[in-house]
Amino acid sequence: MGLILSVSPFQPNDVIVSFEDTSAQGVSSAVERARGAQREWWAMGAMARADALHHASEALASRASEITDLAIREVGKPRLEMEGETARGVSILRYFAQAALDPDGDSLPAAIKGSLLVARRRPHGVVGIITPWNFPVAIPLWKAAPALAYGNAVICKPAPAATGVAMILEEIFAPFLPKGCFGLVTGNQIAGEALIASVDAVSFTGSAYVGRSVIKAAAGRGVPVQAEMGGQNPSIVLEDANFETAAGVIARAAMGFSGQKCTATSRVIVVGEQRRFTEALREAIASLVVGDPNSRDTVIGPVISATAMDAVLKGAREVEGLGGRVVVGGSGLDAEGYFAPATLVEGVDANTRVAQEEIFGPFAVLQEAKSVEEAVAIANGVKYGLVSAVFTRDLDRALDVTSRLDTGLVRVNAPTSGVDFYAPFGGVKESSYGPREQGKAAADFYTWTQTLTIAPSS
Ligand code: UN1
Secondary structure, three states, rough: OEEEEEOOOOOOOOEEEEEOOOHHHHHHHHHHHHHHHHHHHHOOHHHHHHHHHHHHHHHHHOHHHHHHHHHHHHHEEEEEEHHHHHHHHHHHHHHHHOOOOOOEEEEOOOOOOEEEEEEEEOOOOOEEEEEEEOOOOOHHHHHHHHHHOOOOEEEEEOHHHHHHHHHHHHHHHHHHHHOEEEOOOOOHHHHHHHHHOOOOEEEEEEOHEEEHHHHHHHHHEEEEEEEEOOEEEEEEOEEEEEEEHHHHHHHHHHHHHOOOOOOOOOEEEEEOHHHHHHHHHHHHHHHOOOOOOOOOOOEEOOOHHHHHHHHHHHHHHHHHHOOEEEEEOOOOOOOOOOOOOEEEEEEOOOHHHHOOOOOOOOOEEEEEEEOOOHHHHHHOOOEEEEEEEOHHHHHHHHHHHHOOOOOOOOOOOOOOOOOOOOOOOOOOOOEEEOOOOHHHHHHHEEEEEEEEEEOOOO
């Protein structure tokens, strides 16, 4: 079987790592090793688990610049964002180190006289995490850290394009956990399917298309599954919004890291007078620095692959073909890496493909609404429901509109992208499946509840 390569999207001749699509047998031996490690890990107790995760947070902090540099090289995330993400990874580990010591159940009034009734949380065993390339540090950690804190072992199957970073994460955990308790299986579909076929719970982040088959396969085996998939996130701009600020925030939410976030803004819905805002947004997008992701000034680096680059150009051509207009971008950039132009389009129907489907690149559609009602209808008129934003200075309208948006997260005067790791995260409709991730909500996915009654012996 051929080797899979993870290459730099900035300099595609630069190979970061090459590896195999781990065979079903290779995956099942990793899972077997993890089973033994999990028994030991659980038996060590919560205090020891808290200590181990705390040590892992320090190990990550001490290798922060190395892992940041590697991630910039491997996925092309601009330096400032990647530094923030690595720091977030350290915070996630610290937070879940402490969460290991949270209450692990409830005591209830017992029906049998003199007895004790408790509902206590237990780990599933071995959790399989399937992680994307776009948050190569934060996403593996926001899944692995709670899984480990509550007593599970973890096997991670990272996206091929982020395998180099995942290898460092494995090194970071290794000294502090029983051998094999955080395992890595490299690869693609073969490894992913084998993993789902043998673990006790599955947490996935990636495309909606792959997510559907992950959900089916895991649910078919009767194991818990959680999937975080696409978004087609709207930012609604009301007439009273501060246009300058809104334009700046939306430009970054749409184009930062080349829009490669499931939380990126991909639709900008403007209510009423549109021209002044459109001009502000056009300027804000045009002023974002495009270039070498190693530079602290860069906001838009390369996209992950040639296919991703073509998707942006194809979207622009499609809009022109339908009689719409390209406001910014739309045509190719002359660079060695996979650079896609930051593209804003307008003048297409809300039902067109580019308004309905995720392009996962620096591409946003400007849409006009005559009223707040119409804006809400356009915002909700897609199959996804991850995050939405409303820009206004009017509290009553903010309260009203936010209550009508069908998305797991709603933000007022704030970017759709960016999440707080200690708050519940997840969407509705086709964006997500299963319990919320992150924060205290993570315990609901990574544990099951055992109801225990202890009655007096006589
Ligand atoms: C963020 O916006 O900081 O894959 C996180 C994604 C999301 C995470 C977004 N699951 O883009």
